[in-house]
Amino acid sequence: MKNWFRRRDRAAEIHEEIESHLAMRAEFNRQSGTPADAARTTARRQFGNAALIEEDVRRVRGFPWLESLGQDAGYAFRGFVRAPVFTATAVLTTALGIGASTAVFSLVDRILFRPLPYPEADRLVSIGIIAPSVDKNEFVFADTYVRMRTQQTPFSHITTFGFISDCDLSEQNAVRMQCAMVESTFLPTFGVQPVVGRNFTHAEDQPNAAKVALLSYPFWKSRFGGDPAVVGRSISVDGQPTSVIGVLPHDFEMFNITPFDLLIPEAINEAHPGNGRLFRAFARLRPGVSLEQARAAMQAQFEQERGSAPPQFRKELHLVIRPLRDRQIGNMRIASWALFSAVLVVLLIAAANVANLMLARSASRRREWAIRAAIGAGRWRLARQVLTESLLLASMGAAAGWGLAWLMLRFFVAVAPSGILRLDQASLDGRVLLFAVALALVSGVLFGLAPAFDTPGAGGMAAGRTVVSTRGLLRHVLIAAQIAASLVLLASAGLLLRSLWNLEKVPLGMDTQQTIAAQFVTGKGANELAFFERLESRLGELPGHPTFALSDTIPPYGGSRSRPFFVLDVEGRPPYPEGSGGMVGWRYITPGYFAAMGIPMVRGRAFTEEERDAKEMPIVLSRELARRLFPGGDALGRHMLNTGGIWHTVVGIAGDVINNGLDHQPEPEYYELRKHFADATYDNRAPAGGWRGGTAIVRSQLSPQAMAKTLRSLIADLDPSVPVMVQTLAERAGHLTVTPRFDTLLLGGFAAIGLLLAAIGIYGVIAFLVGQRTREVGVRMALGATPRAITRMFLRHAAGWTLAGIVAGLAGSLAVTRVLGSMLFNVDAHDPWSLAAAPTVLLAVALAAAWLPARRAARIDPVRTLRAE
Amino acid sequence: MADSLQGTLDLLILKTLQLGPNHGFGITLHIQTASQGLLQVEEGSLYPALHRLERDKLVKAEWKTTDNRRRARVYALTAAGRKRLGEAEESWSALAKGVGRLLRYV
DSSP states (O other): OHHHHTHHHHHHHHHHHHHHHHHHHHHHHHHTTOOHHHHHHHHHHHHOOHHHHHHHHHHHSSOHHHHHHHHHHHHHHHHHHHOHHHHHHHHHHHHHHHHHHHHHHHHHIIIIISOOSSTTGGGEEEEEEEOTTTOSSOBEEHHHHHHHHHHOOSEEEEEEEEEEEEEEEOSSSOEEEEEEEEOTTHHHHHTOOOSEEOOOOTGGGSTTSOOEEEEOHHHHHHHHTTOGGGTTOEEEETTEEEEEEEEOOTTOOOTTOOOOSEEEEOOOOSSSOOSOOEEEEEEEEOTTOOHHHHHHHHHHHHHHHHTTSOTTTGGGOEEEEEEHHHHHHTTHHHHHHHHHHHHHHHHHHHHHHHHHHHHHHHHHTHHHHHHHHHTTOOHHHHHHHHHHHHHHHHHHHHHHHHHHHHHHHHHHHHHSOTTOTTGGGOOOOHHHHHHHHHHHHHHHHHHHHHHHHSOOSTTHHHHHTSOOOSOHHHHHHHHHHHHHHHHHHHHHHHHHHHHHHHHHHSOOSSOOTTEEEEEEEOOTTSOHHHHHHHHHHHHHTSTTOOEEEEESOOSSSSOOEEEEGGGOOBTTSOOOOTTOSOEEEEEEEOTTHHHHHTOOEEEEOOOOSGGGTSSOEEEEEEHHHHHHHOTTSOOTTOEEEEETTEEEEEEEEEOOOOOSOTTSOOOOEEEEEOOSSOOHHHHSOSSTTTTOEEEEEEEOSSOHHHHHHHHHHHHHHHOTTSOEEEEEHHHHHHGGGHHHHHHHHHHHHHHHHHHHHHHHHHHHHHHHHHHHTHHHHHHHHHTTOOHHHHHHHHHHHHHHHHHHHHHHHHHHHHHHHHHHGGGOSSOOTTOHHHHHHHHHHHHHHHHHHHHHHHHHHHTOOHHHHHHHO | OHHHHHTHHHHHHHHHHHTSOEEHHHHHHHHHHHTTTSOOOOHHHHHHHHHHHHHTTSEEEEEEEOTTSOEEEEEEEOHHHHHHHHHHHHHHHHHHHHHHHHHHOO
8 A cells, every 4th residue: 555655756766767767878879979969869769668668667566557547537537528518418328328227127126026025926826717897806706715725736725815894993092994804824825924923723714703813013013012912812893802813924915015904814604605705815836836737727627616606797707817926916017017118228228329429439539549559558558548438427327327216216106106016115226226337338338449449559640630430330320229219119108198198088977077075984883874864964054055965986986886787677578687797886876966976967867855755766877778778768767676676767867977997988887866764775785884985975166175174074073983085076087097197107208218318319420420521521512512401411311310210110119019009098009190200200309409410510611621631 | 488588687687786786777788788789678678677676576776876976776686686596597597508409409
């Protein structure tokens, strides 16, 4: 180290020593008769390259690489300052590429790549039946499952999950909890051990067994202060004494990442499982058994089971066995991959840009390098200079990129729709950053280094006068590749944008303006009928007497009660065959519903107040259901759907309302009238669980904030323990497009970054060409070329390579956009508009980027240029 | 063998210094005159070699004022240098003898 500190002294000493040598040689020469001044010159000539020798000597001593690294860095920085545009462009390009890729990878990594938090999670599968009109995820019926459990062979473990529902800790400081019902085999299947206490046994998982529960770790901490002695204690859950037998590990998460507080036995009634109860089933593949083998093994058993499924489903069922991760990420899979690919493309464009910048810079520095080589810089020294510069640029880019990535991730988290898996866990990923930096570095070094190896020694000086680029082709191929890549991005973004546009235009079938909905769930054991009646009379007392209604559910999503189509028999017609027609949704509403929701009556009328005290049962059909039940259009006044011996009379037909997502035709629905008393419809509550949940709908001219406050306090007045969620109908409908909007925003953002980078690339190359061909332009102008012709010459050049890139990009787009197909709505993956718009935009941007430097070429003064040579 | 050839310049330097301390220019002159002009040492090799020898503690250097009152960095043999010179001389004469025999063998 001492050596290092003394290195300046050492260098001075070496210099002095060599000067002294030269002086002695000069004196020697003079003594041998050479004139004094000639003696000095001769001494220098005899000595050779003094500076190079000094450097060689210095290299013997101390830390030459460190010393010259400092020199290189200093030199590089001076170079950066001299070429601020180049430096800013290179750093910005690198930062954009690194920032975007790091942020996005950090986002999708959790979703796509990180292992699930279960041992040997790749052997965990979700297994079940898919019935399109019931649920998007596979499920099993209790009886099917009980048979499957005993007969199956491909799995070492199999288990069920019986959903999460509200439950109340009904003791001092009562609290609403989330209870997850699972089978006793659930934890063993997932390979999870309680940290305190034990799992429940098969015997405890029976319908009439004494109640037991495991606590989630967060609930154990928050409610019981993490006291291990809580195990063995009895708590009151929904009024029933339940003993706590264990605590789950802190990192345990439910397969669907839903938070919960208590894990309780689901208690399948194995003796009489045929009650239509649904479960999610999960299994662990035996070692050596593949997914395909498991599917084949279960298919035969499934075919037998098809017959025992409730008839209304039978025809639409199929078996699903898929990895747990697929089940978990569901429809986010394609979006995640699309995002990931988009950002890789951006990264490649950025890398190509850096490469091009370095190429251009090094080509324009050949003269400088020739001089440096001539005065004694070794070839490796020049190569090291490039390396140092690339390193410095990459580190500056990486630092800026890291900041950018942090900002972008913040932004993603802020704008992301809820329900994106593990978004809260996303943090900047160091590995990706390293990868991105390495890529930027490699492309910088590779392309910056190329000229270092053909730097001609002193002979380069001659060539240095009028540099003729030899790497023009590579530069242009890089540009064309950038254009192609950004075309793919633009085309994809265009498709998503069109799709989003189409989605936003889908008529909802209702008027969402000025309507506000308060969703609530009454406590277990409350008198639901009385609560609704009291709520209704309070709504009727609202100032200004706005239109209001109560319903169990509301569109456009969130589901509704449903019945099999075939039970909707029409008086005087033979009943439908069992199992035909799928399911039909229905809502339980008060007369103000259609007015409050802004749903038009197509024919007939809405319910009236008078009908609510009468025994007769009116019914309103959706247009779609009326079309299916009464193709002749004679629905009004007809009798149908016999409930408790009373036929419903069709009094009206309401417009169809979106109820199955924007990308599907509305499913058929019907409406029944909520009476002031518990009629047969009320008693025929389905599914079990009663009428606890409801929605109060108010259409009012008041501001939504004021109305939301009023509704909250109104419900809290009736029962402060009832949770309420207030939303305007417009907000609620807006949620339908949140995910596509997010996808479009991200992909559009990357397309914009890609476009920007490509524009920078074209600008750079044309600007470089203009600089290189200044003399040629001068000659042309001296010979009579007009400025316009000069501009056109460069633009034609840019257009040529852009078009080449566009042709390649179109081919790529056709291949890539097909993958996007399932993310698109009412847009063909080969939508001609998007595929035409993207190249047009790209060409316009490319020409604009080329025009700036081309115009500069047109301003070249031929006299000055020629004189400069 | 390759070592001995490469070490030739070191040998010449050490042998020159055996006569007494000398500076770089003096060493060049001595080698040139002693070899009667047959050997020319390039400064580009001499100074790195001198500093390498100094780094390896085979010679030591100090600034002195020469006879004609010029400051010069003067090198002198160390004990290790003297020992190395002995070894180098031996291996050189062995090499020379071997090469001589080979050339005579026809």
